[in-house]
Amino acid sequence: MEKDSELLLATERYGSAGSWRYSVKDGAVERRREGSEGASRTNSIVGVFKSVFLPQGYPESVSDDYLQYQFWDTVQAFSSSLSGTLATQASLKGVGVGDQEATVAAATVTWLLRDGTGMLGRILFAWQKGSKLDSEAKKWRLFADVLNDTAMFMEILAPYFPAFFISIVCIAGIFKSIVGVAGGATRAALTVHQARRDNMADISAKDGSQETLVNLAGLLISLMLIPLVTNNPILTLSLFFLFTILHLFANYKAVRSVVMETFNEARLSIVWQQYLKDKRVLSPQEANQRETVFFEFRKTVPIRLGVRLQEIVQSPEDLQMALWKKNMPYLLGVRNGCVCVCLGPEASVHDEIRAMCHAVWISSKLSPPASKEPVTQQQSHWEMVHESHKLIDTTFNPFLKGVEAAGWDTKRTLLDWDEWRVTWKSKSS
Template identity: 35%
Template sequence: IKEIMAFVRSYVVPEGFPDSVTPSYVPYMTWRALKHFFGGAMGVFTTRTLLSSVGVSQSKVTPGAIAINWILKDGAGRVGKMLFARQGKKFDNDLKQLRFSSDLLLEIGAGIELATAAFPQFFLPMACVANVVKNVAAVTSTSTRTPIYKAYARGENIGDVTAKGESVGNIADLLGTGLSIFITKRNPSLVTSFALLSCGYLLSSYHEVRSVVLNTLNRARFTVAVDSFIKTGYVPSLKEGNSQETIFIHPWRHEPVSIGSRFGEAFQEPVSFVATRPLFEDERYMVTYNPTKDKVYALLKDHAKPDDILKAAFHAHVLLHFINVSHERKRMSSNRSDHYGNPHPRNMDFLAHIAESCKIVSSSYGTFRKKAKEQVTLLLFVIS
């Protein structure tokens, strides 16, 4: 029995486990295996649907036509993958958010493939769209996989961790495929089966991404750290910061803070720049608020260093906090003011808030940076 267990372990866990990986490796791999199980099961249904739609089950369709349609479908997917690959620089920023988004895209692509059963006459365009979506998801998933595995590796064993992680995924995928083949023989409801498997896949994907603990600050985790520090004076631990990070971000979501902005975006009019500039004479950055766009902007001056960028981001969130607090206090009065046609409170004189934020940042940034560095490796996020 020991020999059998050792043989199995050699395929599913890194050498030296559990000391060779971080503690969060087990929950991550558990959810990852479950996700691949559901993914493998869904693959049987979508492949069967595609084959039926393309005409394999219809004797009137020639094998040559079937092959051409299938090749065009795959070709469209490869073109989509190639075009999306130029966005690779963004994969290093919101890694967990992109990873979950890729699984959502994969489900959308699978759903389109399933819909070809209802519209077989539109097989080629629908299959091409589905394959483009799924290949874009594949690029995102592949690009974010290595950094995640790297976060679990202790020492120089990233290759071993990656290999065993992929092995677990493949085993789970095969198990899911086998189960799905057995189920399809009973001719279950295609829509119901797909809906259940899809829910299981997305739920597993969410918990898989949620369990990832990265030791760097990206935009989302930086926001969590600053908000906690402003409100409580406490910088969350590595695990706490990751657990509080927002995983799903709507594409239309309004981002209240922009770092590395342009002058025209940040200042509504030149007089605002003239009034704000004296407050930042000793800094390599400027922070301001544009009420028309309801956004705080941080502008970087020439020769700004990494710590200046970090400080500018910290200052921007402090200013946003003051503006939000002021907005909450004046919400009731703003409703009455709006009724009588007076300006909305977001168009308030925000220079006082900028001046107040400068004082707070001057006295507290050093403390924040020290506490944050004790918890994580400070990594500058991509400037927007």
Template identity: 25%
Template sequence: MKRYILDSCSQSVAVVEEHSVVVVARTTEAHSDVKVSWLPRTLKDFILPAGFPGSVSDDYLEYMILQFPTNVTGWICHTLVTSSLLKAVGVTSVSGTAAAASTAAIRWVLKDGLGALGRLFIGGRFGTLFDDDPKQWRMYADFLGSAGSIFELATQLYPSYFLPLASVGNLAKALARGFKDPSFRVIQNHFAISGNLGEVAAKEEVWEVAAQLLGLTIGILFLGTPELATPYPMLVISWLSLRLLHLWLRYQSLMTLKFCTINLKRARILVKSHMLLSIVPGCAECNKEENILIHQSFVKPQILFGSSLSEIIGVKGSVNELKALLELYDGEDYILSMSHRQSVEELKILVSFKVGATSVTVLRSMWQAYWLLEHWEGSNNAFHQLAESLSEVQERFDDFLKKLVDAGWDVKQINIKVPKEFIMYVQNAIECSSAS
């Protein structure tokens, strides 16, 4: 946190200390019934959580049905890649069997050890990301896993480079697992609306193992067909086809999820709809519109949350303008400004947060940003437009929150973090005495 003291007499701003502050909020999920009367009771009890459908969220079954073929294709791909790895290390050679096995073991341990560094890095560096957008990170995990498989497939072409190729491949897969596991835990928690997370996880294992066994069986049958498995081009084509199918099925399964939490992507959809149409979409409609492939930093318009006040000073150009900006936002827990650009396409919104800012503060600043961008008239009267947009926020934001509640969103627990960098404390210096 930075403490800024505004001297009303000299019209200067001083920075006197620095700390760090972070504010975090979470959300809960909604639920609707799913009926599976066609499923035999014995099978239902075996593969589904007790109390289904009332014990899980309404999108659980559709997701698991699509996950099953997704996992089947994944395990088929795994068997094909494993065959390339074993051939590359010479396990099938007739002579030197013991030496080949020892070499294979050493190389396998080395590549697994290097790959474990990836999981260590993900867990330590990106642990706070997964609650915000688990669907996105689960999809990215499969993209990374696919990239790792490409390196492993290449080992059969370049067996002398087995260690570097297999290590890079395993590193990519370890990174993928680092994204996958925590993301899926968030998804499982979304399903477990009855506090039955352990059972939901256990039943997911039933689906996973069944898919694994079926996938391995199909993969073994494929490898047992020499005219299909022996030619390397046929192996690569088969893997590529199955991997594309796998990625498509993963995307479809993730798109069935209906989170009633508000993250930054869904917040953009909700804010824009209310600002333009004075309505907000429900959970199902908003999740369907959400783009899970693109990262938040590439979403337009560009809103830079957590900008420093020094960046805003650079944009505003003078301490006098900064003083006017601080006075304008005196009653808010944030300060919003924008880069000086003539066209709205080039405009960047800068938001700096004060001590006491919450997730609702982020929503509030986003609403103002969208109104400002929609009504942008150029930089000649920028301060007037800031004041007008802030007035609109103060007039309409309460209606936005009310309509969120009416649409089924929980505004008390919003899954948006206030950026911990550059949280600031602004206070006025003691006024100077008037001249006698």
């Protein structure tokens, strides 16, 4: 009878955290959470934890791979914190902390030299590789962590080579500066991927809170480790290798868990070549699983996007050979062992994807073992370009519809285009 006397007025929910109902009982409005009271207390505790360490609206406000990535990222941050403690202790010992004969001036000079070379390394690396960090975020993220472990290993060994101490710590400082640029930039790229409600700042802030909590836990463990490893190089190295293995494994699992829905060169090449093979379009999950997270050194014909016209055309005849039809959004050719693409100023994102598919097909034909005898005659190159135009004209539109249906984001890409844009005369003129 009590329930019969209640009059339901409204219901509400807070994301996926739970739902509440408003009802009138004995002339008063009551708000009650749906579910048991015990569950309500538990959900309240979990809700506080989520609000402190997870983005608002989780899990709807982030990508599906967010939780798995953050779990492994937390593991790697914890192990890196412990490894960093061992490296810091070695560095302090190397500059003379605890040595009565060491001078403050000598320690200061060593520290300044390390920081100065690190600053130069940061500038040079950002100049040379800054534009690559978006398109190859997974690879550079893993590379940064491997380099970070290498730098810490050098810092641990440095005190045992006093004659080369300054050189070793300066090189380690350069490595760590590169880690700072690559790690920070790729983290920003992954945050763009994870944000689903234009909430990059919130995700980044909560990631900082998670990292701070992990570092605090690492600090507490480090306080117990320091007395054990002091003046015990064997234990120091043993623990460092243990933490490093855990760190690298967690980083590998973290980058492998990321499922990006935008095309870079690797993912587009995987999906496009599979489509040419059996007309099947791979989903983002399948393509990301096939994408390698290590830098490859196998011999392939490189692709250069957004080059100057002179990279392709050396004569009026070359321009006529490069033009396939009127109003082409891009030109493509083979020069100096590279597949080069010139982009027109009005080219759309779909034109960029088309040009990349075009270049991938030519690159695969020229790369061993697909090509047992390299193509050396320029005329043969142009014949291959014309053949590829015919293939692209018949297959690209169905392919584009297929990738959109499979869940790929074709409104933007992570292809590494340079800034050159060329306007050329049409073939008829």
